[in-house]
Amino acid sequence: MDPGASLAPQRVVEELLQFLYLMPVAVVKLGATGAVEMLNPKAVKMLHDLGIDPGHADGPAILDGLLPGLAAKWQASAGKIGAIMPPQRCNPLHPPAGPLHLVLQLVRPDLQCTMLTIEDVTTTVEQERELARQRRRMGVVLEHIHGYCVALLDLGGMITEWNPSIGSLFGVAQGVGVGQPLFNWLDRDISQPPPPDFRTINAVVKQQGWCRLQAPWRKVDGQLLWGDCVITPVIEADGLAGSFVAVIRDVTDEHRRTQLLLDETVTDPLTGLYNRRGLEQHVEALLTRPAGAPLTQSWVMLDLDFFKKVNDTHGHDAGDTLLRSVAQTLRNTARKGDILARTGGEEFVLLLPDCAAPAAMNLAERLRLCVASLGVTINGCSVRITVSLGVAQQAPGETWIAALARADAALYLAKQEGRDRVMLAAPGLVSPA
Amino acid sequence: MKFAGPSKTGRDLELKTMRIPEFDAPGIAAALTAMADDELDALPFGVVEMDRQCTVLRYNATESRSSGLPPERVVGRHFFRDVAPCSDNRLVAQRYALDALDETLGYTFLLRMRPVVVTLRMLKSVESDRMYLLVRW
Numbered sequence A: 001m002d003p004g005a006s007l008a009p010q011r012v013v014e015e016l017l018q019f020l021y022l023m024p025v026a027v028v029k030l031g032a033t034g035a036v037e038m039l040n041p042k043a044v045k046m047l048h049d050l051g052i053d054p055g056h057a058d059g060p061a062i063l064d065g066l067l068p069g070l071a072a073k074w075q076a077s078a079g080k081i082g083a084i085m086p087p088q089r090c091n092p093l094h095p096p097a098g099p100l101h102l103v104l105q106l107v108r109p110d111l112q113c114t115m116l117t118i119e120d121v122t123t124t125v126e127q128e129r130e131l132a133r134q135r136r137r138m139g140v141v142l143e144h145i146h147g148y149c150v151a152l153l154d155l156g157g158m159i160t161e162w163n164p165s166i167g168s169l170f171g172v173a174q175g176v177g178v179g180q181p182l183f184n185w186l187d188r189d190i191s192q193p194p195p196p197d198f199r200t201i202n203a204v205v206k207q208q209g210w211c212r213l214q215a216p217w218r219k220v221d222g223q224l225l226w227g228d229c230v231i232t233p234v235i236e237a238d239g240l241a242g243s244f245v246a247v248i249r250d251v252t253d254e255h256r257r258t259q260l261l262l263d264e265t266v267t268d269p270l271t272g273l274y275n276r277r278g279l280e281q282h283v284e285a286l287l288t289r290p291a292g293a294p295l296t297q298s299w300v301m302l303d304l305d306f307f308k309k310v311n312d313t314h315g316h317d318a319g320d321t322l323l324r325s326v327a328q329t330l331r332n333t334a335r336k337g338d339i340l341a342r343t344g345g346e347e348f349v350l351l352l353p354d355c356a357a358p359a360a361m362n363l364a365e366r367l368r369l370c371v372a373s374l375g376v377t378i379n380g381c382s383v384r385i386t387v388s389l390g391v392a393q394q395a396p397g398e399t400w401i402a403a404l405a406r407a408d409a410a411l412y413l414a415k416q417e418g419r420d421r422v423m424l425a426a427p428g429l430v431s432p433a
Numbered sequence B: 001m002k003f004a005g006p007s008k009t010g011r012d013l014e015l016k017t018m019r020i021p022e023f024d025a026p027g028i029a030a031a032l033t034a035m036a037d038d039e040l041d042a043l044p045f046g047v048v049e050m051d052r053q054c055t056v057l058r059y060n061a062t063e064s065r066s067s068g069l070p071p072e073r074v075v076g077r078h079f080f081r082d083v084a085p086c087s088d089n090r091l092v093a094q095r096y097a098l099d100a101l102d103e104t105l106g107y108t109f110l111l112r113m114r115p116v117v118v119t120l121r122m123l124k125s126v127e128s129d130r131m132y133l134l135v136r137w
Helices: A009-022 A041-049 A059-066 A070-076 A122-143 A165-170 A198-208 A252-266 A276-287 A307-314 A316-333 A357-372 A400-416 B010-019 B028-034 B037-041 B061-067 B079-083 B093-097
Strands: A026-031 A036-039 A082-090 A102-110 A113-120 A148-153 A159-162 A211-218 A224-235 A241-250 A298-304 A339-342 A347-352 A376-378 A381-383 A387-393 A422-424 B046-050 B056-059 B101-111 B114-124 B131-136
Touching: A026 A041, A026 A059, A036 A041, A036 B114, A041 A113, A041 B101, A059 A070, A059 A102, A059 A113, A070 A082, A070 A102, A148 A165, A148 A224, A165 A224, A198 A211, A198 A224, A198 A241, A224 A252, A252 A276, A276 A339, A276 A347, A298 A307, A298 A316, A298 A357, A298 A400, A307 A316, A316 A339, A316 A347, A316 A357, A316 A376, A347 A357, A347 A400, A357 A387, A357 A422, A387 A400, A400 A422, B028 B046, B028 B114, B028 B131, B046 B061, B061 B101, B093 B101, B093 B114
Parallel strands: A387 A422
Antiparallel strands: A026 A036, A026 A113, A082 A102, A102 A113, A148 A159, A148 A241, A211 A224, A224 A241, A298 A347, A298 A387, A339 A347, A376 A381, B046 B056, B046 B131, B101 B114, B114 B131
Protein backbone atom coordinates (compact mmCIF):
# COMPACT_ATOMS: atom_id res chain seq x y z
CA MET A 1 0.00 0.00 0.00
CA ASP A 2 1.28 3.46 -0.82
CA PRO A 3 1.56 5.27 2.53
CA GLY A 4 1.54 8.59 0.72
CA ALA A 5 -1.76 7.90 -1.05
CA SER A 6 -3.90 9.17 1.80
CA LEU A 7 -1.88 12.38 2.21
CA ALA A 8 -2.95 15.71 0.80
CA PRO A 9 -0.69 16.94 -2.02
CA GLN A 10 0.73 19.63 0.25
CA ARG A 11 1.69 17.02 2.83
CA VAL A 12 3.38 14.96 0.14
CA VAL A 13 5.43 17.96 -0.89
CA GLU A 14 6.38 18.60 2.73
CA GLU A 15 7.48 15.02 3.20
CA LEU A 16 9.58 15.13 0.06
CA LEU A 17 11.12 18.44 1.08
CA GLN A 18 11.98 17.12 4.50
CA PHE A 19 13.47 14.04 2.89
CA LEU A 20 15.71 16.25 0.80
CA TYR A 21 16.59 18.48 3.74
CA LEU A 22 17.91 15.51 5.66
CA MET A 23 19.73 13.72 2.84
CA PRO A 24 23.29 13.12 4.05
CA VAL A 25 24.78 13.12 0.56
CA ALA A 26 25.17 16.33 -1.41
CA VAL A 27 23.31 16.48 -4.71
CA VAL A 28 23.53 19.32 -7.22
CA LYS A 29 21.51 19.61 -10.41
CA LEU A 30 23.07 21.62 -13.21
CA GLY A 31 21.11 22.87 -16.21
CA ALA A 32 22.25 22.46 -19.81
CA THR A 33 24.06 25.80 -19.66
CA GLY A 34 25.75 25.00 -16.38
CA ALA A 35 23.50 27.03 -14.09
CA VAL A 36 22.89 25.58 -10.63
CA GLU A 37 19.22 24.71 -10.84
CA MET A 38 18.77 22.79 -7.64
CA LEU A 39 20.78 21.47 -4.75
CA ASN A 40 20.07 20.00 -1.36
CA PRO A 41 21.10 21.50 2.00
CA LYS A 42 24.01 19.09 2.39
CA ALA A 43 25.42 20.45 -0.88
CA VAL A 44 25.05 24.02 0.32
CA LYS A 45 26.86 23.20 3.54
CA MET A 46 29.69 21.32 1.86
CA LEU A 47 30.26 23.93 -0.81
CA HIS A 48 30.27 26.68 1.79
CA ASP A 49 32.79 24.66 3.79
CA LEU A 50 35.01 24.60 0.72
CA GLY A 51 34.74 28.32 0.24
CA ILE A 52 32.37 28.00 -2.73
CA ASP A 53 29.18 30.06 -2.51
CA PRO A 54 26.54 28.09 -4.42
CA GLY A 55 24.38 31.21 -4.58
CA HIS A 56 26.91 32.95 -6.78
CA ALA A 57 29.08 30.27 -8.33
CA ASP A 58 27.87 28.60 -11.52
CA GLY A 59 28.24 24.89 -12.31
CA PRO A 60 31.69 24.99 -13.93
CA ALA A 61 33.08 27.04 -11.04
CA ILE A 62 31.72 24.48 -8.58
CA LEU A 63 33.10 21.55 -10.60
CA ASP A 64 36.57 23.07 -10.88
CA GLY A 65 36.50 24.09 -7.23
CA LEU A 66 36.01 20.44 -6.31
CA LEU A 67 38.33 18.88 -8.84
CA PRO A 68 40.42 21.04 -11.20
CA GLY A 69 39.68 20.09 -14.81
CA LEU A 70 36.27 18.64 -14.03
CA ALA A 71 34.46 21.54 -15.71
CA ALA A 72 36.34 20.89 -18.97
CA LYS A 73 35.52 17.21 -18.70
CA TRP A 74 31.85 18.05 -18.22
CA GLN A 75 31.87 20.45 -21.16
CA ALA A 76 33.64 17.93 -23.39
CA SER A 77 30.96 15.38 -22.63
CA ALA A 78 28.15 17.65 -23.80
CA GLY A 79 25.56 15.68 -25.72
CA LYS A 80 26.48 12.46 -24.01
CA ILE A 81 23.86 10.80 -21.85
CA GLY A 82 24.79 8.67 -18.86
CA ALA A 83 27.78 8.51 -16.55
CA ILE A 84 30.25 11.30 -17.21
CA MET A 85 32.52 10.45 -14.33
CA PRO A 86 32.27 7.28 -12.22
CA PRO A 87 32.77 7.73 -8.47
CA GLN A 88 36.15 9.32 -7.95
CA ARG A 89 37.97 10.43 -4.85
CA CYS A 90 39.32 13.94 -4.59
CA ASN A 91 40.92 16.26 -2.10
CA PRO A 92 39.74 19.77 -2.84
CA LEU A 93 42.27 22.55 -2.43
CA HIS A 94 42.45 24.57 0.76
CA PRO A 95 39.90 22.77 2.87
CA PRO A 96 39.20 24.93 5.90
CA ALA A 97 39.61 22.29 8.62
CA GLY A 98 42.04 19.46 8.01
CA PRO A 99 42.22 17.28 4.94
CA LEU A 100 38.89 16.57 3.30
CA HIS A 101 38.24 13.46 1.25
CA LEU A 102 35.31 13.50 -1.10
CA VAL A 103 33.86 11.10 -3.60
CA LEU A 104 32.41 12.82 -6.65
CA GLN A 105 30.15 11.40 -9.29
CA LEU A 106 28.79 13.08 -12.39
CA VAL A 107 25.80 11.73 -14.34
CA ARG A 108 23.79 13.25 -17.16
CA PRO A 109 20.36 11.57 -17.08
CA ASP A 110 19.14 13.67 -19.98
CA LEU A 111 20.52 16.46 -22.13
CA GLN A 112 18.86 19.15 -20.01
CA CYS A 113 20.49 18.34 -16.72
CA THR A 114 23.58 16.96 -15.01
CA MET A 115 23.55 15.51 -11.51
CA LEU A 116 26.60 15.91 -9.30
CA THR A 117 26.85 13.97 -6.06
CA ILE A 118 29.40 14.71 -3.39
CA GLU A 119 30.00 12.34 -0.54
CA ASP A 120 32.27 13.14 2.37
CA VAL A 121 34.35 10.03 3.06
CA THR A 122 36.95 11.73 5.25
CA THR A 123 36.14 9.55 8.25
CA THR A 124 36.37 6.37 6.19
CA VAL A 125 39.66 7.43 4.64
CA GLU A 126 41.09 8.31 8.05
CA GLN A 127 40.02 4.92 9.39
CA GLU A 128 41.56 3.15 6.41
CA ARG A 129 44.81 5.03 6.86
CA GLU A 130 44.95 4.26 10.56
CA LEU A 131 44.34 0.60 9.75
CA ALA A 132 47.12 0.66 7.17
CA ARG A 133 49.44 2.30 9.70
CA GLN A 134 48.60 -0.36 12.27
CA ARG A 135 49.22 -3.10 9.73
CA ARG A 136 52.58 -1.63 8.82
CA ARG A 137 53.56 -1.38 12.49
CA MET A 138 52.43 -4.95 13.14
CA GLY A 139 54.28 -6.02 10.03
CA VAL A 140 57.52 -4.55 11.35
CA VAL A 141 57.03 -6.23 14.70
CA LEU A 142 56.21 -9.60 13.15
CA GLU A 143 59.01 -9.57 10.63
CA HIS A 144 61.59 -9.18 13.33
CA ILE A 145 60.59 -11.91 15.71
CA HIS A 146 62.64 -14.97 15.13
CA GLY A 147 61.59 -18.51 15.83
CA TYR A 148 57.94 -17.50 15.74
CA CYS A 149 55.59 -17.90 12.89
CA VAL A 150 52.39 -15.90 12.94
CA ALA A 151 49.61 -16.96 10.62
CA LEU A 152 46.13 -15.54 10.16
CA LEU A 153 43.55 -18.23 9.54
CA ASP A 154 40.00 -18.08 8.35
CA LEU A 155 37.32 -19.95 10.28
CA GLY A 156 38.07 -23.11 8.32
CA GLY A 157 41.74 -23.08 9.29
CA MET A 158 42.96 -21.87 5.90
CA ILE A 159 45.96 -19.57 5.95
CA THR A 160 45.00 -16.10 4.78
CA GLU A 161 48.28 -14.43 5.61
CA TRP A 162 51.50 -15.13 7.45
CA ASN A 163 54.59 -13.30 8.44
CA PRO A 164 57.96 -13.69 6.75
CA SER A 165 59.45 -15.64 9.66
CA ILE A 166 57.51 -18.58 8.28
CA GLY A 167 60.22 -18.69 5.63
CA SER A 168 62.92 -19.50 8.10
CA LEU A 169 60.67 -21.75 10.15
CA PHE A 170 59.29 -23.99 7.41
CA GLY A 171 61.79 -23.11 4.71
CA VAL A 172 59.29 -21.70 2.26
CA ALA A 173 59.13 -18.56 0.18
CA GLN A 174 56.88 -15.68 1.17
CA GLY A 175 53.28 -16.33 0.27
CA VAL A 176 53.63 -20.08 -0.14
CA GLY A 177 50.82 -21.96 1.58
CA VAL A 178 48.36 -19.08 1.60
CA GLY A 179 44.89 -20.44 0.92
CA GLN A 180 45.81 -23.88 2.24
CA PRO A 181 45.01 -25.42 5.61
CA LEU A 182 47.64 -24.66 8.22
CA PHE A 183 47.38 -28.23 9.45
CA ASN A 184 48.68 -29.47 6.11
CA TRP A 185 52.06 -28.66 7.59
CA LEU A 186 51.54 -31.01 10.51
CA ASP A 187 53.63 -34.14 10.31
CA ARG A 188 51.47 -37.21 9.81
CA ASP A 189 53.34 -40.14 11.24
CA ILE A 190 51.15 -43.21 11.51
CA SER A 191 52.86 -44.26 14.73
CA GLN A 192 51.68 -41.04 16.37
CA PRO A 193 48.13 -40.26 17.38
CA PRO A 194 46.53 -38.44 14.44
CA PRO A 195 46.71 -34.66 14.63
CA PRO A 196 43.46 -33.02 15.67
CA ASP A 197 41.41 -31.65 12.83
CA PHE A 198 40.54 -28.02 12.74
CA ARG A 199 36.93 -28.50 13.80
CA THR A 200 38.16 -29.92 17.10
CA ILE A 201 40.48 -26.94 17.54
CA ASN A 202 37.67 -24.58 16.62
CA ALA A 203 35.44 -26.07 19.30
CA VAL A 204 38.16 -25.82 21.96
CA VAL A 205 38.95 -22.24 21.02
CA LYS A 206 35.28 -21.35 21.26
CA GLN A 207 35.02 -22.96 24.65
CA GLN A 208 38.14 -21.70 26.41
CA GLY A 209 39.16 -18.76 24.25
CA TRP A 210 42.38 -20.32 22.97
CA CYS A 211 43.90 -23.63 22.11
CA ARG A 212 47.40 -24.97 22.41
CA LEU A 213 48.89 -27.76 20.40
CA GLN A 214 52.38 -29.21 20.61
CA ALA A 215 52.97 -31.27 17.55
CA PRO A 216 55.54 -32.26 14.99
CA TRP A 217 55.47 -30.23 11.80
CA ARG A 218 57.16 -31.10 8.55
CA LYS A 219 59.48 -28.61 6.90
CA VAL A 220 59.69 -28.30 3.14
CA ASP A 221 63.03 -30.13 3.12
CA GLY A 222 61.45 -33.04 5.03
CA GLN A 223 63.01 -32.20 8.39
CA LEU A 224 60.89 -32.51 11.49
CA LEU A 225 60.09 -29.44 13.51
CA TRP A 226 58.45 -29.44 16.92
CA GLY A 227 56.11 -26.51 17.08
CA ASP A 228 54.23 -25.11 20.03
CA CYS A 229 51.13 -23.67 18.40
CA VAL A 230 48.73 -21.32 20.19
CA ILE A 231 45.52 -20.48 18.37
CA THR A 232 43.38 -17.55 19.48
CA PRO A 233 40.26 -16.14 17.88
CA VAL A 234 39.99 -12.62 16.53
CA ILE A 235 36.72 -11.36 17.93
CA GLU A 236 34.80 -9.06 15.65
CA ALA A 237 32.44 -6.27 16.68
CA ASP A 238 29.51 -8.69 16.81
CA GLY A 239 31.28 -10.65 19.56
CA LEU A 240 31.92 -13.69 17.39
CA ALA A 241 35.19 -15.08 16.10
CA GLY A 242 35.82 -13.81 12.60
CA SER A 243 39.21 -15.38 12.12
CA PHE A 244 42.06 -16.98 14.06
CA VAL A 245 45.64 -16.08 14.81
CA ALA A 246 48.05 -18.96 15.12
CA VAL A 247 51.46 -18.40 16.66
CA ILE A 248 53.86 -21.27 16.18
CA ARG A 249 57.10 -21.36 18.15
CA ASP A 250 59.95 -23.64 17.22
CA VAL A 251 60.53 -25.82 20.31
CA THR A 252 62.49 -28.58 18.57
CA ASP A 253 65.50 -28.28 20.90
CA GLU A 254 63.40 -28.12 24.05
CA HIS A 255 61.34 -31.05 22.83
CA ARG A 256 64.46 -33.11 22.19
CA ARG A 257 65.73 -32.41 25.71
CA THR A 258 62.47 -33.27 27.45
CA GLN A 259 62.08 -36.31 25.24
CA LEU A 260 65.50 -37.53 26.39
CA LEU A 261 64.54 -37.07 30.03
CA LEU A 262 61.23 -38.74 29.43
CA ASP A 263 62.84 -41.59 27.51
CA GLU A 264 64.93 -42.58 30.50
CA THR A 265 61.88 -43.35 32.55
CA VAL A 266 60.14 -45.33 29.82
CA THR A 267 63.12 -47.05 28.24
CA ASP A 268 64.94 -50.21 29.12
CA PRO A 269 68.55 -49.04 29.38
CA LEU A 270 70.03 -52.37 28.30
CA THR A 271 68.21 -52.82 25.00
CA GLY A 272 66.88 -49.34 24.25
CA LEU A 273 63.39 -50.79 23.84
CA TYR A 274 60.50 -49.53 25.96
CA ASN A 275 60.20 -50.85 29.48
CA ARG A 276 56.84 -51.88 30.93
CA ARG A 277 55.97 -48.26 31.72
CA GLY A 278 56.82 -47.15 28.21
CA LEU A 279 54.64 -49.89 26.80
CA GLU A 280 51.73 -48.86 28.99
CA GLN A 281 52.08 -45.23 27.94
CA HIS A 282 52.01 -46.16 24.30
CA VAL A 283 49.06 -48.42 24.76
CA GLU A 284 47.16 -45.64 26.49
CA ALA A 285 47.97 -43.23 23.69
CA LEU A 286 46.99 -45.73 21.06
CA LEU A 287 43.78 -46.82 22.73
CA THR A 288 42.56 -43.29 23.35
CA ARG A 289 42.76 -42.36 19.67
CA PRO A 290 39.81 -40.03 19.36
CA ALA A 291 38.42 -40.85 15.95
CA GLY A 292 38.38 -43.58 13.36
CA ALA A 293 37.41 -47.24 13.43
CA PRO A 294 38.97 -49.27 16.25
CA LEU A 295 42.12 -50.97 15.08
CA THR A 296 42.65 -54.70 15.09
CA GLN A 297 45.77 -55.24 17.09
CA SER A 298 47.74 -58.24 18.17
CA TRP A 299 50.08 -58.98 21.01
CA VAL A 300 53.19 -61.13 20.93
CA MET A 301 55.01 -62.33 24.03
CA LEU A 302 58.50 -63.61 23.49
CA ASP A 303 60.72 -65.42 26.00
CA LEU A 304 64.29 -66.67 25.56
CA ASP A 305 64.63 -70.43 26.06
CA PHE A 306 67.03 -71.64 28.72
CA PHE A 307 68.34 -68.12 29.28
CA LYS A 308 69.33 -68.95 32.87
CA LYS A 309 71.72 -71.60 31.51
CA VAL A 310 73.42 -68.99 29.30
CA ASN A 311 73.86 -66.69 32.27
CA ASP A 312 75.21 -69.49 34.43
CA THR A 313 77.57 -70.81 31.77
CA HIS A 314 78.88 -67.62 30.20
CA GLY A 315 78.24 -64.97 32.84
CA HIS A 316 75.85 -62.00 33.04
CA ASP A 317 77.74 -59.92 30.48
CA ALA A 318 77.16 -62.66 27.96
CA GLY A 319 73.49 -62.70 28.88
CA ASP A 320 73.27 -58.95 28.35
CA THR A 321 74.93 -59.23 24.95
CA LEU A 322 72.41 -61.86 23.99
CA LEU A 323 69.47 -59.73 25.14
CA ARG A 324 70.78 -56.81 23.08
CA SER A 325 71.09 -59.03 20.02
CA VAL A 326 67.53 -60.28 20.39
CA ALA A 327 66.32 -56.67 20.82
CA GLN A 328 68.10 -55.69 17.61
CA THR A 329 66.50 -58.63 15.83
CA LEU A 330 63.08 -57.42 17.00
CA ARG A 331 63.84 -53.96 15.65
CA ASN A 332 64.98 -55.32 12.31
CA THR A 333 62.01 -57.61 11.91
CA ALA A 334 59.10 -55.57 13.28
CA ARG A 335 57.19 -53.10 11.15
CA LYS A 336 57.44 -49.35 11.58
CA GLY A 337 54.85 -48.46 14.15
CA ASP A 338 55.04 -51.70 16.13
CA ILE A 339 55.67 -51.14 19.83
CA LEU A 340 58.57 -53.17 21.22
CA ALA A 341 59.24 -53.54 24.92
CA ARG A 342 61.37 -55.59 27.27
CA THR A 343 59.06 -56.22 30.20
CA GLY A 344 61.07 -58.66 32.28
CA GLY A 345 64.46 -60.37 32.52
CA GLU A 346 64.30 -62.33 29.28
CA GLU A 347 60.75 -61.45 28.35
CA PHE A 348 59.71 -59.18 25.49
CA VAL A 349 56.30 -57.85 24.41
CA LEU A 350 55.34 -56.66 20.97
CA LEU A 351 52.20 -54.67 20.29
CA LEU A 352 51.30 -54.88 16.61
CA PRO A 353 48.74 -52.21 15.71
CA ASP A 354 46.50 -52.79 12.72
CA CYS A 355 47.50 -56.43 12.56
CA ALA A 356 45.27 -59.53 12.76
CA ALA A 357 46.29 -62.97 14.01
CA PRO A 358 47.59 -64.48 10.71
CA ALA A 359 49.97 -61.59 10.08
CA ALA A 360 50.98 -61.60 13.74
CA MET A 361 51.72 -65.31 13.54
CA ASN A 362 53.83 -64.72 10.42
CA LEU A 363 55.81 -62.03 12.15
CA ALA A 364 56.30 -64.16 15.25
CA GLU A 365 57.49 -67.09 13.12
CA ARG A 366 59.96 -64.85 11.32
CA LEU A 367 61.23 -63.62 14.67
CA ARG A 368 61.70 -67.18 15.89
CA LEU A 369 63.71 -68.08 12.77
CA CYS A 370 65.81 -64.92 12.90
CA VAL A 371 66.74 -65.45 16.53
CA ALA A 372 67.50 -69.11 15.91
CA SER A 373 69.87 -68.18 13.10
CA LEU A 374 71.62 -65.54 15.21
CA GLY A 375 75.26 -66.36 15.74
CA VAL A 376 76.30 -64.56 18.88
CA THR A 377 79.98 -64.87 19.72
CA ILE A 378 80.68 -64.77 23.42
CA ASN A 379 84.18 -65.22 24.81
CA GLY A 380 85.31 -66.76 21.54
CA CYS A 381 82.56 -69.34 21.34
CA SER A 382 79.40 -69.07 19.30
CA VAL A 383 76.24 -69.28 21.37
CA ARG A 384 72.94 -70.28 19.82
CA ILE A 385 69.61 -69.41 21.38
CA THR A 386 65.97 -70.05 20.65
CA VAL A 387 62.82 -68.25 21.66
CA SER A 388 59.23 -69.28 22.41
CA LEU A 389 56.39 -67.00 21.41
CA GLY A 390 52.72 -66.59 22.26
CA VAL A 391 50.42 -64.61 19.97
CA ALA A 392 46.97 -63.19 20.73
CA GLN A 393 44.70 -61.01 18.60
CA GLN A 394 42.89 -58.57 20.87
CA ALA A 395 39.17 -59.31 20.59
CA PRO A 396 36.56 -56.55 20.30
CA GLY A 397 35.68 -55.44 23.80
CA GLU A 398 38.65 -57.20 25.30
CA THR A 399 41.02 -55.14 27.44
CA TRP A 400 44.63 -55.04 26.41
CA ILE A 401 45.58 -56.56 29.79
CA ALA A 402 43.37 -59.57 29.02
CA ALA A 403 44.77 -59.90 25.50
CA LEU A 404 48.31 -59.76 26.83
CA ALA A 405 47.43 -62.41 29.44
CA ARG A 406 46.22 -64.68 26.63
CA ALA A 407 49.47 -64.13 24.73
CA ASP A 408 51.28 -65.04 27.94
CA ALA A 409 49.20 -68.20 28.27
CA ALA A 410 50.03 -69.12 24.66
CA LEU A 411 53.69 -68.58 25.45
CA TYR A 412 53.35 -70.93 28.39
CA LEU A 413 51.89 -73.56 26.05
CA ALA A 414 54.78 -73.02 23.61
CA LYS A 415 57.23 -73.67 26.44
CA GLN A 416 55.29 -76.79 27.44
CA GLU A 417 55.20 -78.06 23.87
CA GLY A 418 59.00 -78.05 23.82
CA ARG A 419 60.04 -74.46 23.24
CA ASP A 420 61.41 -72.84 20.03
CA ARG A 421 57.93 -72.42 18.64
CA VAL A 422 55.00 -70.03 18.18
CA MET A 423 51.58 -70.66 19.67
CA LEU A 424 48.38 -68.73 18.90
CA ALA A 425 46.10 -68.03 21.84
CA ALA A 426 42.53 -69.30 21.37
CA PRO A 427 39.79 -66.73 22.13
CA GLY A 428 39.03 -68.19 25.56
CA LEU A 429 42.56 -69.16 26.57
CA VAL A 430 43.34 -68.40 30.17
CA SER A 431 46.64 -68.06 31.89
CA PRO A 432 47.59 -71.11 33.95
CA ALA A 433 49.02 -68.85 36.65
CA MET B 1 -0.91 41.59 5.31
CA LYS B 2 -2.25 42.77 8.56
CA PHE B 3 0.49 45.26 9.41
CA ALA B 4 1.72 46.14 5.96
CA GLY B 5 0.56 49.07 3.85
CA PRO B 6 0.54 52.78 4.67
CA SER B 7 -1.03 53.75 7.98
CA LYS B 8 -3.69 56.40 8.16
CA THR B 9 -2.59 58.35 11.16
CA GLY B 10 0.72 59.39 12.67
CA ARG B 11 -0.27 57.74 15.91
CA ASP B 12 -1.01 54.52 14.07
CA LEU B 13 2.27 54.74 12.19
CA GLU B 14 4.20 55.17 15.39
CA LEU B 15 2.41 52.26 16.96
CA LYS B 16 2.88 49.98 13.95
CA THR B 17 6.50 50.94 13.46
CA MET B 18 7.14 49.94 17.01
CA ARG B 19 5.34 46.68 16.52
CA ILE B 20 6.98 45.85 13.18
CA PRO B 21 10.67 45.95 13.90
CA GLU B 22 13.04 46.25 10.96
CA PHE B 23 15.26 43.28 10.07
CA ASP B 24 18.35 45.17 11.22
CA ALA B 25 16.80 47.09 14.14
CA PRO B 26 19.01 47.13 17.22
CA GLY B 27 17.64 45.25 20.20
CA ILE B 28 15.23 43.28 18.01
CA ALA B 29 15.68 40.06 19.99
CA ALA B 30 13.80 41.31 23.06
CA ALA B 31 10.95 42.58 20.84
CA LEU B 32 10.70 39.19 19.11
CA THR B 33 10.57 37.35 22.43
CA ALA B 34 7.68 39.60 23.52
CA MET B 35 5.69 39.03 20.31
CA ALA B 36 2.66 36.78 20.06
CA ASP B 37 2.77 34.02 17.46
CA ASP B 38 0.52 35.85 14.98
CA GLU B 39 2.64 38.97 15.25
CA LEU B 40 5.73 36.89 14.53
CA ASP B 41 3.98 35.33 11.55
CA ALA B 42 3.23 38.78 10.14
CA LEU B 43 6.86 39.80 9.91
CA PRO B 44 8.16 40.14 6.31
CA PHE B 45 11.30 38.17 7.11
CA GLY B 46 11.87 34.64 8.37
CA VAL B 47 12.24 34.08 12.08
CA VAL B 48 13.58 30.97 13.75
CA GLU B 49 13.34 31.10 17.51
CA MET B 50 15.49 28.53 19.33
CA ASP B 51 16.43 27.67 22.89
CA ARG B 52 20.08 27.52 23.85
CA GLN B 53 20.28 23.90 22.64
CA CYS B 54 19.19 25.00 19.15
CA THR B 55 15.79 23.35 19.54
CA VAL B 56 13.23 25.26 17.51
CA LEU B 57 10.59 26.97 19.67
CA ARG B 58 8.84 29.05 17.01
CA TYR B 59 9.07 29.10 13.22
CA ASN B 60 7.23 31.95 11.65
CA ALA B 61 4.99 31.87 8.59
CA THR B 62 7.42 33.72 6.33
CA GLU B 63 10.16 31.20 7.01
CA SER B 64 7.69 28.35 6.65
CA ARG B 65 6.52 29.57 3.22
CA SER B 66 10.08 29.94 2.01
CA SER B 67 11.36 26.61 3.19
CA GLY B 68 8.15 24.76 2.36
CA LEU B 69 8.12 23.19 5.82
CA PRO B 70 5.16 23.87 8.14
CA PRO B 71 6.02 24.75 11.77
CA GLU B 72 4.82 21.38 13.08
CA ARG B 73 7.60 19.67 11.11
CA VAL B 74 10.21 21.98 12.56
CA VAL B 75 9.26 22.95 16.13
CA GLY B 76 10.94 20.75 18.72
CA ARG B 77 13.75 19.72 16.42
CA HIS B 78 17.41 20.66 16.48
CA PHE B 79 17.46 23.37 13.86
CA PHE B 80 20.93 23.01 12.40
CA ARG B 81 21.11 19.26 12.56
CA ASP B 82 17.57 18.17 11.72
CA VAL B 83 15.95 21.07 9.89
CA ALA B 84 18.49 23.12 7.98
CA PRO B 85 21.70 21.14 7.66
CA CYS B 86 22.80 23.59 4.98
CA SER B 87 23.75 26.02 7.74
CA ASP B 88 25.31 23.43 10.08
CA ASN B 89 28.82 24.77 9.64
CA ARG B 90 31.32 27.21 11.03
CA LEU B 91 29.73 30.15 9.20
CA VAL B 92 26.35 29.80 10.86
CA ALA B 93 25.69 27.05 13.41
CA GLN B 94 29.07 27.21 15.06
CA ARG B 95 28.72 30.97 15.59
CA TYR B 96 26.06 30.21 18.18
CA ALA B 97 28.73 28.74 20.43
CA LEU B 98 29.62 32.33 21.32
CA ASP B 99 28.15 33.76 24.52
CA ALA B 100 26.65 36.71 22.71
CA LEU B 101 26.10 37.16 19.01
CA ASP B 102 24.65 39.76 16.67
CA GLU B 103 26.04 39.26 13.21
CA THR B 104 24.68 39.73 9.72
CA LEU B 105 25.87 37.50 6.92
CA GLY B 106 25.18 36.98 3.23
CA TYR B 107 24.47 33.28 2.73
CA THR B 108 22.89 30.92 0.26
CA PHE B 109 19.68 29.32 1.38
CA LEU B 110 17.36 27.06 -0.47
CA LEU B 111 13.95 28.01 -1.69
CA ARG B 112 12.48 24.58 -2.43
CA MET B 113 15.96 23.31 -3.30
CA ARG B 114 16.85 26.29 -5.47
CA PRO B 115 19.77 28.40 -4.31
CA VAL B 116 18.78 31.86 -3.16
CA VAL B 117 21.13 34.41 -1.70
CA VAL B 118 19.72 35.60 1.59
CA THR B 119 20.83 37.77 4.46
CA LEU B 120 21.07 36.07 7.81
CA ARG B 121 21.06 37.79 11.15
CA MET B 122 22.23 35.68 14.05
CA LEU B 123 21.23 36.74 17.54
CA LYS B 124 22.15 35.48 20.96
CA SER B 125 22.56 37.33 24.24
CA VAL B 126 23.75 36.54 27.72
CA GLU B 127 20.47 37.68 29.32
CA SER B 128 18.01 35.76 27.16
CA ASP B 129 17.44 32.02 26.93
CA ARG B 130 16.22 32.46 23.34
CA MET B 131 18.38 32.56 20.26
CA TYR B 132 17.24 33.82 16.85
CA LEU B 133 18.08 33.31 13.25
CA LEU B 134 16.49 35.92 10.98
CA VAL B 135 16.36 35.34 7.24
CA ARG B 136 15.73 38.12 4.74
CA TRP B 137 14.76 36.38 1.49
